[in-house]
Amino acid sequence: AQSVTQPDARVTVSEGASLQLRCKYSYFGTPYLFWYVQYPRQGLQLLLKYYPGDPVVQGVNGFEAEFSKSNSSFHLRKASVHWSDWAVYFCAVILSSGSWQLIFGSGTQLTVMP
Amino acid sequence: EAAVTQSPRNKVAVTGGKVTLSCNQTNNHNNMYWYRQDTGHGLRLIHYSYGAGSTEKGDIPDGYKASRPSQENFSLILELATPSQTSVYFCASGGRDGNQAPLFGEGTRLSVL
Numbered sequence: 001a002q003s004v005t006q007p008d009a010r011v012t013v014s015e016g017a018s019l020q021l022r023c024k025y026s027y028f029g030t031p032y033l034f035w036y037v038q039y040p041r042q043g044l045q046l047l048l049k050y051y052p053g054d055p056v057v058q059g060v061n062g063f064e065a066e067f068s069k070s071n072s073s074f075h076l077r078k079a080s081v082h083w084s085d086w087a088v089y090f091c092a093v094i095l096s097s098g099s100w101q102l103i104f105g106s107g108t109q110l111t112v113m114p
Numbered sequence: 115e116a117a118v119t120q121s122p123r124n125k126v127a128v129t130g131g132k133v134t135l136s137c138n139q140t141n142n143h144n145n146m147y148w149y150r151q152d153t154g155h156g157l158r159l160i161h162y163s164y165g166a167g168s169t170e171k172g173d174i175p176d177g178y179k180a181s182r183p184s185q186e187n188f189s190l191i192l193e194l195a196t197p198s199q200t201s202v203y204f205c206a207s208g209g210r211d212g213n214q215a216p217l218f219g220e221g222t223r224l225s226v227l
Binding site: 032036045046090100101103105107 | 172210220
């Protein structure tokens with residue numbers, strides 16, 4: 001079955017440290033991939049999106065992600081984390097054949113330590 | 115500015131009552147989605163739509179109906195609300211073929227007592 005997996009439910013990093021949040025997808029086709037961020041009691045905000053092309057995509061607030069077809073992955077990275085990055089991060093995929101459903105991973109809670 | 119607006123933002127309903135959650139988008143997107151978010155479950159797709167007049171079942175459609183009377187509006191209907199439907203509901207809109215990233219509303223917090 002097509003799915004999105006975020007293997008880390010919680011990640012804790014120190015402010016100023018680098019960050020990688022993992023995302024794996026299972027899909028036999030060309031995926032459209034997204035990372036969203038959710039701050040407490042708010043909706044989801046788009047961080048970045050991948051459409052077939054350059055595997056490294058840049059997003060807002062210094063975030064970037066790299067698509068790997070061989071690894072079926074779309075990991076999110078940031079060089080230096082700020083306290084304001086404390087939030088829940090969701091990876092999502094649009095299934096490009098047939099239904100165009102938008103499917104989400106279970107999310108990763110990022111905690112930033114001073 | 116592109117936007118997805120949900121109403122109401124908060125709702126308290128009684129068991130067995132009818133609840134309608136509304137969503138309006140000004141993005142001229144074809145696709146619209148309804149999700150619920152519960153602790154431990156992430157976002158689960160309830161219904162979605164490809165355009166006016168279409169509704170499709172998502173992963174958890176039982177107990178919910180959807181209506182897409184126009185390009186801009188997509189409603190989620192709970193005909194007989196139950197306490198298990200207490201949740202936060204999110205609406206989103208997106209482009210026809212995925213090349214326009216889906217955008218989300220601020221959510222509706224529903225409590226069924």
